[in-house]
Amino acid sequence: MPAAKTRSVIIAEELALFRDGIAAVCELSGRLSVVGSTSDGEQAWKLVEERKPDVVLVDLQIPQLHSLEIAKRLAEAGERDQTFRPRFTRCVILAMRRDRKTVLEVLRAGAQGYLLKTSTGAQLIDCVEQVIEGGIYVSPAVDVQSLFAPEKRGLIDDPIARLSAREFQVFSLLVEGVRAKEIAARLQLSPKTVDTYRSNLMKKLDIHDIPGLVKFAIQHQIIPG
Known part of the structure; x- marks a missing residue:
């Protein structure tokens, strides 16, 4: 063989x-x-x-x-x-x-x-x-x-699900402590565009500062507490 x-x-x-x-x-x-x-x-x-x-x-x-x-x-x-x-x-x-x-x-x-x-x-x-x-x-x-059956898991109203792919990428990097300039470099975006995504995601989550985002990420088990 x-x-x-x-x-x-x-x-x-x-x-x-x-x-x-x-x-x-x-x-x-x-x-x-x-x-x-x-x-x-x-x-x-x-x-x-x-x-x-x-x-x-x-x-x-x-x-x-x-x-x-x-x-x-x-x-x-x-x-x-x-x-x-x-x-x-x-x-x-x-x-x-x-x-x-x-x-x-x-x-x-x-x-x-x-x-x-x-x-x-x-x-x-x-x-x-x-x-x-x-x-x-x-x-x-x-x-x-649970990935593909949200209607059976009660995940339709999950606030994280409201974020677009880009908004979630920016959110993930922000709560990991990555600075906006480096986020722009990693995602191949302009700093201004990153600021726009940050503003949009904060509005969608109704959270308006980084410590609040970190607390939210810990509560949703996205990052360890």
Whole structure:
């Protein structure tokens, strides 16, 4: 029987120790080969363009270029050129969050996988292999049923659901303590546009300062308390 094909992976994770751990799990599997790693989004995108890996694993909160911008670019590349599809780099987002809005926005951006950082090495390998085969992977610890059945969960009036994708990205970065100038850089937006999104999201949530947003995010388990 022929040996299974080795698949290529790029890791974009800010924390070096965690990045090295993922690389070790991939290499020890004998089925995945790490062809690049980095601690920021801009470099991750350059590595993807240069090395065209099968999968890129991206920290949700990666600095420089936002993780969902990477996912969106990859999805658009695949849609634009169908001949590119067999070589289409799949995107898996690595995160600590398991709230409904975050997971939905990751999938809507075009990522094929959502892997919690609390996952096991076996789940990491399973995730990568599943998305390479064209599937969608969401960590088992995430309540997938609640993602697509809000009417059964009483989530229609969830204030977070009122935010647009961009507003939620700005909200997420604000409550993580990222400054407006850096938010603009990560999302490839002008500072003025970021201010507009911030104003809009505050109106929708009826919260008018950053401490209030942080408290709200903790209450909704978007960030740890």
